[in-house]
Amino acid sequence: MLHLVNTSPFESSDLESAAKYSAKDSPILLFEDGIYAAQAGTAMEGRVKEIMGDHPIYALKADLEARGISNIIDGITEVDYTGFVELVEQHKTASW
Amino acid sequence: MLHLVNTSPFESSDLESAAKYSAKDSPILLFEDGIYAAQAGTAMEGRVKEIMGDHPIYALKADLEARGISNIIDGITEVDYTGFVELVEQHKTASW
Amino acid sequence: MIVFRTAPYGTIYAFEGLENVLIMGAYDQDISVLFIDDGIYAIKDGMNTEGTGIKNFSPTFRALEAYDIEKVYVDKESLEARGLSVDDLVIEPEIIDASQVAQMMEDQKNFFIF
Amino acid sequence: MIVFRTAPYGTIYAFEGLENVLIMGAYDQDISVLFIDDGIYAIKDGMNTEGTGIKNFSPTFRALEAYDIEKVYVDKESLEARGLSVDDLVIEPEIIDASQVAQMMEDQKNFFIF
Amino acid sequence: MKFGILILEGPYQHEASDSAYQFAKAAVEKGHEILRVFFYQDGVLNSTKLMEPQADDRHVQKMWSQFAADTGTEFIVCVAAAKRRGINDDVIADGFKIGGLGMLTELAIEADRVVTFRA
Amino acid sequence: MKFGILILEGPYQHEASDSAYQFAKAAVEKGHEILRVFFYQDGVLNSTKLMEPQADDRHVQKMWSQFAADTGTEFIVCVAAAKRRGINDDVIADGFKIGGLGMLTELAIEADRVVTFRA
Numbered sequence: 001m002l003h004l005v006n007t008s009p010f011e012s013s014d015l016e017s018a019a020k021y022s023a024k025d026s027p028i029l030l031f032e033d034g035i036y037a038a039q040a041g042t043a044m045e046g047r048v049k050e051i052m053g054d055h056p057i058y059a060l061k062a063d064l065e066a067r068g069i070s071n072i073i074d075g076i077t078e079v080d081y082t083g084f085v086e087l088v089e090q091h092k093t094a095s096w
Numbered sequence: 097m098l099h100l101v102n103t104s105p106f107e108s109s110d111l112e113s114a115a116k117y118s119a120k121d122s123p124i125l126l127f128e129d130g131i132y133a134a135q136a137g138t139a140m141e142g143r144v145k146e147i148m149g150d151h152p153i154y155a156l157k158a159d160l161e162a163r164g165i166s167n168i169i170d171g172i173t174e175v176d177y178t179g180f181v182e183l184v185e186q187h188k189t190a191s192w
Numbered sequence: 193m194i195v196f197r198t199a200p201y202g203t204i205y206a207f208e209g210l211e212n213v214l215i216m217g218a219y220d221q222d223i224s225v226l227f228i229d230d231g232i233y234a235i236k237d238g239m240n241t242e243g244t245g246i247k248n249f250s251p252t253f254r255a256l257e258a259y260d261i262e263k264v265y266v267d268k269e270s271l272e273a274r275g276l277s278v279d280d281l282v283i284e285p286e287i288i289d290a291s292q293v294a295q296m297m298e299d300q301k302n303f304f305i306f
Numbered sequence: 307m308i309v310f311r312t313a314p315y316g317t318i319y320a321f322e323g324l325e326n327v328l329i330m331g332a333y334d335q336d337i338s339v340l341f342i343d344d345g346i347y348a349i350k351d352g353m354n355t356e357g358t359g360i361k362n363f364s365p366t367f368r369a370l371e372a373y374d375i376e377k378v379y380v381d382k383e384s385l386e387a388r389g390l391s392v393d394d395l396v397i398e399p400e401i402i403d404a405s406q407v408a409q410m411m412e413d414q415k416n417f418f419i420f
Numbered sequence: 421m422k423f424g425i426l427i428l429e430g431p432y433q434h435e436a437s438d439s440a441y442q443f444a445k446a447a448v449e450k451g452h453e454i455l456r457v458f459f460y461q462d463g464v465l466n467s468t469k470l471m472e473p474q475a476d477d478r479h480v481q482k483m484w485s486q487f488a489a490d491t492g493t494e495f496i497v498c499v500a501a502a503k504r505r506g507i508n509d510d511v512i513a514d515g516f517k518i519g520g521l522g523m524l525t526e527l528a529i530e531a532d533r534v535v536t537f538r539a
Numbered sequence: 540m541k542f543g544i545l546i547l548e549g550p551y552q553h554e555a556s557d558s559a560y561q562f563a564k565a566a567v568e569k570g571h572e573i574l575r576v577f578f579y580q581d582g583v584l585n586s587t588k589l590m591e592p593q594a595d596d597r598h599v600q601k602m603w604s605q606f607a608a609d610t611g612t613e614f615i616v617c618v619a620a621a622k623r624r625g626i627n628d629d630v631i632a633d634g635f636k637i638g639g640l641g642m643l644t645e646l647a648i649e650a651d652r653v654v655t656f657r658a
Binding site: 102103104106107128129132135136137138139141157158159161162163164165166176177 | 198199200201202203229230233236237238239240241242243244246248250272273274275
Binding site: 315316317318357358359360361 | 551552557560561595597658
């Protein structure tokens with residue numbers, strides 16, 4: 001299961017729910033306002049790194065660029081829309 | 097300033113922002129999904145009681161009843177829509 | 193599987209999600225219904241929506257059984273965080289924990305969150 | 307006073323809030339503009355929205371000065387929580403803290419949050 | 421007092437319009453004047469006469485149109501927000517008028533209180 | 540693979556429809572078939588031909604109609620959700636069809652993957 005998170009971790013509990021209700025090793029894709037969780041150096045970074053212990057995290061390039069976020073946490077993988085499609089080929093999806 | 101909070105404290109940071117950016121003693125009115133913060137016995141109760149140290153809290157009766165929430169935290173005042181109007185007579189409003 | 197995770201009335205997600213469950217039931221799909229996070233508030237008992245002017249749709253959840261939808265679950269921690277037990281709900285879902293929720297998701301083909 | 311507190315693009319609040327600021331400026335109102343919470347992301351520099359198909363509206367914030375809107379503030383803690391400084395923004399708001407935000411709200415008659 | 425109301429969300433998806441309606445009714449019953457209800461962002465969607473909810477549900481547009489007829493309250497639908505969402509003079513219901521965003525600024529100047537109903 | 544797409548939010552207010560469009564385009568470019576795009580909840584608002592965004596903005600309905608014309612993808616707008624929001628055959632644009640919620644169930648059965656775009 002690929003978990004899709006599109007809301008800011010500063011404003012919404014969606015990322016926490018995705019982390020809580022997901023099997024270990026199932027990937028999380030951050031897109032739209034969800035990409036702020038991928039930004040390095042924020043107050044959320046520690047928590048996001050914890051989640052990375054259980055889940056590979058991806059972040060959508062188009063939404064990172066749109067928001068001017070270029071410094072992302074080490075270990076988070078940037079994907080373009082083609083990469084998004086490839087993740088969906090590999091997994092069913094849950095949209096939080 | 098009367099602070100209007102209409103989102104669930106379990107899902108959204110609106111109540112926290114209202115508490116953070118408000119002058120001491122300015123009232124907070126919980127309505128729509130915001131009324132869940134008024135429910136007694138939840139994991140949020142401790143935090144809501146802290147906020148009550150700085151702010152009188154009101155909760156809208158119509159939205160409490162709609163959601164079947166009858167046990168509310170001691171010290172939170174239930175108001176009907178007429179009471180909502182009276183609070184607005186007394187204060188300018190900020191909608192979070 | 194259909195997952196309810198939003199509170200009723202503030203937004204329409206839960207209500208239109210319920211419409212979707214009933215349609216899927218009519219298609220004779222082997223459906224599971226799951227309540228997590230604020231979704232458990234959608235089946236809280238004692239609702240009276242008169243003061244809001246919005247229709248109370250919680251009784252419709254009681255119709256799930258009539259539609260032969262019997263796999264109905266609720267997340268333990270979501271209940272506890274909201275100080276509720278199954279006695280406070282209009283239906284009687286089976287209580288499961290977060291790891292069971294995660295496993296159930298992995299086992300399902302169709303998956304909607306409302 | 308107009309307060310921006312939502313991130314850009316995911317929702318339209320910030321963009322239509324900006325339209326409102328510019329109209330208020332045209333009415334020669336003595337406006338204050340304040341960025342708190344995720345609202346500071348609306349003025350983050352380096353945006354390139356090409357991959358989303360959505361218009362990049364952040365340059366329009368630079369027009370605030372042309373509209374004689376000079377009282378522009380940003381909340382210190384919101385910046386810090388997001389690892390940003392004023393150097394990362396397309397405009398240079400004055401940094402204030404949460405208690406100053408609260409005081410400013412109390413002093414204003416007109417008040418919109420977007 | 422002179423009240424203004426700002427609605428930022430459409431009907432049914434959010435409770436904003438319902439809450440604004442209950443508030444407006446209570447304000448008028450208490451003797452206040454509502455100078456204007458301003459529909460902005462998705463709020464413009466409350467004005468379409470094409471909505472046909474199920475028979476056992478409320479009809480949000482008709483509730484508002486009846487309120488306008490009963491109280492003479494002015495309803496302004498923001499033209500820019502309306503155009504991008506497919507609301508124009510052909511679909512707008514009785515009691516609603518399309519107008520500029522400047523009318524929100526004017527409302528903020530003239531009203532003693534403006535209350536925003538949003539997501 | 541056979542993909543299905545579910546859109547739950549209207550144009551402009553949320554990014555959901557834009558993201559779904561970019562995803563759909565990339566999926567087709569990779570050789571996948573999109574069996575159906577289903578518009579539910581406020582998602583039905585993407586289908587109105589009355590929208591007129593500013594000249595320098597994208598036109599969400601036209602983007603989708605063009606996509607339908609180019610790919611032959613079926614777009615279904617949920618009838619119940621549409622009716623309560625003022626969307627009917629008079630305002631629906633080329634490429635969109637009004638249909639029952641059962642077509643979402645059928646999509647879930649027939650597609651290998653259904654991806655939801657929401658608030």
